[in-house]
Amino acid sequence: MTQTQNKHGRTISKLILAVVGMFGFGFALVPLYDVFCDLTGINGKTKGRYEASVETQIVDESRTVKIQFITHNNESMPWDFKPTVAEIRVNPGKMTQVDFFARNPTDRRMVAQAVPSLSPSQGVDYFHKTECFCFNQQVLEAKEETLMPLIFVVDKALPKDIKVLTLSYTIFDQSQFDQSGFDKKAFNQNKEDQVIVAGSL
């Protein structure tokens, strides 16, 4: 009898360990999912800030790529948010600036975060942003409006078969995090570090 109980004890402890492990694995899937997307470059995540080097400044005049800009407001986000141009043609290697217009139509101060996504996802590695409003949160006072810059360069190594890249921004209302007593500075810092994670949309 005690022998069976010992056997049961061993079986049960192993199984309980497996249960606890799998519970942890469920949570581990959250970062693993990001790591996986990062490694494979799928899901249209754009990269963080890009440091331009001299080599990349050489412009490939032989072809142009069409870049389209689209914007979305997340549910219940009241801002007017749109690109100043719908699409432009650029030569790979040429640094280009595009402004995005944003206006806060409400009577209160609001904080927003824009999250980028690029399509097709094979183009992600070749679309570099040297400056982007999406690297930071945007704060607009009541009725305030602003132009937000995006400076980017398309890599010369972009595969020839990709002729159109679509950059989509979704803007989220972050005001609740602003008002609920978060450590704003730490949060922003964190945001900058985590911009890739935020881009996992």
Added chain:
Amino acid sequence: MSTAVDINAENNHDDHEHHGPAKGIARWLFTTNHKDIGSMYLWFSFIMFLVGGCMALTIRAELFQPGLQLMEPEFFNQMTTLHGLIMVFGAVMPAFVGLANWMIPMMVGAPDMALPRMNNWSFWILPFAFTLLLSTLFMEGGGPNFGWTFYAPLSTTYAPDTVTFFIFGVHMMGISSIMGAINVIATILNMRAPGMTLMKMPLFVWTWLITAYLLIAVMPVLAGVVTMMLMDIHFGTSFFNAAGGGDPVLFQHVFWFFGHPEVYIMILPAFGAVSQIIPTFSRKKLFGYHSMVYAVASIAFLSFIVWAHHMFTVGLPLFGELFFMYATMLIAVPTGVKVFNWVATMFRGSLTFETPMLFSIAFVILFTIGGFSGLMLAIAPSDFQYHDTYFVVAHFHYVLVPGAIFGIFAAVYYWLPKWVGNMYSETMGKAHFWLSFVGMNLTFFPMHFLGLAGMPRRIPDYALQFADFNSIASVGAFMFGTTQLLFLYLVIHCIRKGEKATDQVWEGAEGLEWTLPSPAPYHSFTTPPEVK
């Protein structure tokens, strides 16, 4: 526990738990007997089957005609959600645990389950879990209305406040299932009769062993995903909230990592039961026992690497679509092996068609149809058309109703005489089968056409051209639903007035459970039998 000790205890005093059932309600509240607990699981599951069935009939009544007749869309959503949750977690899973409780100790020659007190606990959690879940219907905001798959953000940002009750309900069901699975594994691994090696175990025991491992692996992930929801809703985290840097698609990945093995949890024990029944009524040994075991194991393994075929339309990269498409189709291979073996077992056997055999044959045929529509859905490019249509509803009802539920009916008819000691009425059993068979096909077959024609699921209204097929489906649903009351009457009639069953019950039955008297004594195999 030796027989000598048992006899001694019986002679000496009466308060010892090994004596036989206690009297009254205490017997059921405090029982540690695997047969009592098995019966409670089965009755509980049948009650939930009727509750979930009533919800299905509510849905079908609304869909009988186009337009909104009987209810608000909000209530319709609650009905579809609760129907799914109750059938999956309340009807099918507890029914299989009930069968496991009754049969596994008797089939491996053990006196009881390995952990009898935990067994009691894992059952008694369930009524509380489902009371919690169903009570939300009477609360402000209503019950869960986000579909049984409870995708975020429907189940987080846009959920009714009662979602917290749903989350705790799921936690409790998960704990119950995990404890049940631990119990099954410990029983099978440690308590087999001498001589019963793993490869001599009956297939029902094998399929349950593998199912139990699946439960151990995925129920904690389900608990994790509802915990993340809880944290998003109440503690300001952003696992699934894009505004805070999270990702709603993550929810679907984590959910289906649980959800796909879950569908095999609901079918593997039915495979096992059918693999016991078909040889009995074919009066032949099961064809390809070893390949059956390996097929079940391969299906279980593959179930972990196919989850994203539920998510073809979320924007997976091409590589992902191809991988999950081919991996899903691979499952057809071991499943095909099983279907082939069942057919080969029947081939040139001396077949008789008692009710359990009828349900088993219907299982083989109709489950195969459900498998084929599954293959169609697995084709990623065409899935974009089928996704979220009635074709999907038809597919999973074909694998769950004639798959899981017919498997359970077959098992209950097969072992009922052993449990209660009386034969059921074969006439009523056959009537139950044929009415269920016709009703079920009438309900779900037209849904294939509806889905291919583009009718979306989970919507209380539809375009006029879908009206005829929908009214046929509703008639079939009421036919199938009311037929189950006949089954209830049949079981009660069998217990009260049935003819005495022999110990062997079925002419061709083999296995340790048939060596016991009918009805099986309260304590069986207190001395382990010898298996040659």
